[in-house]
Amino acid sequence: MSDISIRRQHGKTRAEARASAEHMASELKDEFDLNYAWEGDVMNFRRPGVTGELSLDNQEVALNIRLGLLLFALKPSIEREVLKFFDENFPA
Template structure:
């Protein structure tokens, strides 16, 4: 399994950070048929071959993604897309 972990400071209120996370999850659901659910401040997501969590706190967002072996070659492109999303939605 291949793991991706990205930490990013954000300058958002807790409600705005959650809204940004919801926006990301909705786009991923539509584009990749990804299922997600909140458990407190942790957004869990899953689809065949991929699972992970996005954790929010007052100052930081942490994304942890686990890729199954067959998706490991896509790790660099997935990381680029995540950084792009964070640049657009979770600026410090």
């Protein structure tokens, strides 16, 4: 397995951060057929070969993705794409 982890201060209210996370998840769902569900302030997501979670608090957003063996070779391109979505929704 291979992991991708991103942590960033979001500078938003918790509601704004959650709305940004929801928007990002919706885009990723459409683009990558990703299923997700919220449990409190943690969004769990999955699709074949990928699992992860995005967690929010009052100051920070954290994204952790676990890639299965078949997607390991694609980690650099997946990470670039996820960072692009993350930067659009949670700019540094």
